Amino acid sequence: MTGRVHLYDIDNIDTDRIIPGKYTKTLDVSTFADHCLEDLDSDFKHKVQQGDVLVGGWNFGCGSSREQAPIALKVSGISVVIARSFSRIFYRNAINIGLPILEIPDHTIADGASLEIDLESGKVYDGNTEYSASPLPQVMIDILNEGGLVPYLKKHKTYTF
């Protein structure tokens, strides 16, 4: 797959900035797209297109446990999130809702770059350099391959590994 980069190489982008708490209390998750990242970049919702890739800094998604944060990125059109590192709850939540994430600690990916991404191998190519993401644990690969934790459990009924 390929995707265009929105670079926010800022550390500790927390869940309040990904989707402020005041917008999270609804089951109509499509509404999150109107407010995703609005306190970080009020233009984000106008710039983002289906299939784009978000690239963040260290400790991306720290703060609250709200699953609305990865959902907000997904409904905005983001197909993959790359960060130097992730907070642990965001990491789990993203996989659980079927949003692929890749941890690449050291990179010089530029804003607007077009990335070629192979999710299976974790290889990312920005036209100049090929990067390798830290591998996911097998259970997360299994969950992601099923499309998220809901379809995974619908099929397997319990965790298997």
Add this chain to the structure above:
Amino acid sequence: MSLWQIFNMGQTISEKILSAHAGYDVKAGELAIVNVDSAMASDTTAPLTLKAFKEMGGTTPWNSEKTIFVIDHASPAPNERIANLHKLMREFARKTNSVLYDEGAGICHQIMVEEQHVKPGQLVIGADSHTVTYGALGAFSTGVGSTDLAAIMLTGKTWLKVPESIKIILKGKPNPGVTAKDIILEVVGKIGLNGATYKALEYSGSTLEYLTLGDRMTIANMAVEMGGKAGIIETSGLELPYHFEPVLPDSDAEYSQTLTIDVSSIRPKIAKPHSPENVCDIDDVLGTKIDMAFIGTCTNGRLEDLQLAASILKGKKLATGVRMLITPASRNVLNHAMADGTMNILSEAGATFIPPGCGPCVGTHLGVPGNNEIILSTANRNFPGRMGNPNASVYLASPAVVAASALTGVITDPESLDK
């Protein structure tokens, strides 16, 4: 005899608790499927949890008595949309005999401890990041998102990576005016916002004998502000209204890092905008003008916090131009604070009360600050927009510092006030 015992390697508290819940000995770095003792969700996370649970094919939770819902984040409902989400929670709880604490009962984490839904040595998972608070009881507890919680409701299990632990040794007696909040802000300042990611913090040391259950909850609560998966405090010196077997680490347990903090030398602390790791001694920000003082939250909304504020505000009035909001952590806290006169003292000083719950901490309703306003708060987070307005600035401090500052209108060391 297991391989573990043959090699006689010591275990951390986290490894011991997770081994007991996996059914075999586990060590840091391993993935394990573990049995969960209780599962909790709030009104921020429960609606998505229930949706996911239904989509997974779930009808009734694996154990209704261990499935707890709390309406606290936007409670009472500020609008019809949220009112309907609350209704969804009530209906599900009624239909499945799950446990529900409705509006006014208080903050989920306070209730889980007060109502004994968590005990020492247990493994409790909540769909709220501050679920780490139960480390105060020597339990392993951590936050997950809605879908992970739905999976626990379905299976009674979750999967976890057994974390490495950071050992924090707290030694010495805190000075007058220095509280558990100052201790944990010191720790957060030293470890940093990312310093404990994927790890557990395990606290021990001579300071523990001075710490009440409430103090321990304040300290355990902010583990997640360092990225921690858990913040477990050894139960030495902890008195509970029931018998329990303490889970202590082995003397040869392995830690990824050990940090010793001399509590007797720390000053009251402040976390400056806009990050909980932006910690300084109060002396660096004395005199900073404030518009709003807020005492409450799962970090510092307990009876002792309100009593501490009342001891400073007794017979006095808030500074002109300063407003003060108080949110008791639970109805139980509120009832005690009414019975002993604490609420009267605070009200006569000019404070405004918000019903027990999360209140202004999460920026959903009640107490949203205006542009360029400065808030001094006892909460655990001060990220931009946290209280509902990205153009406001939030400083974090202890209830003593917040009360003293509300009296003067500027950030004030409580020990500097005339007694």
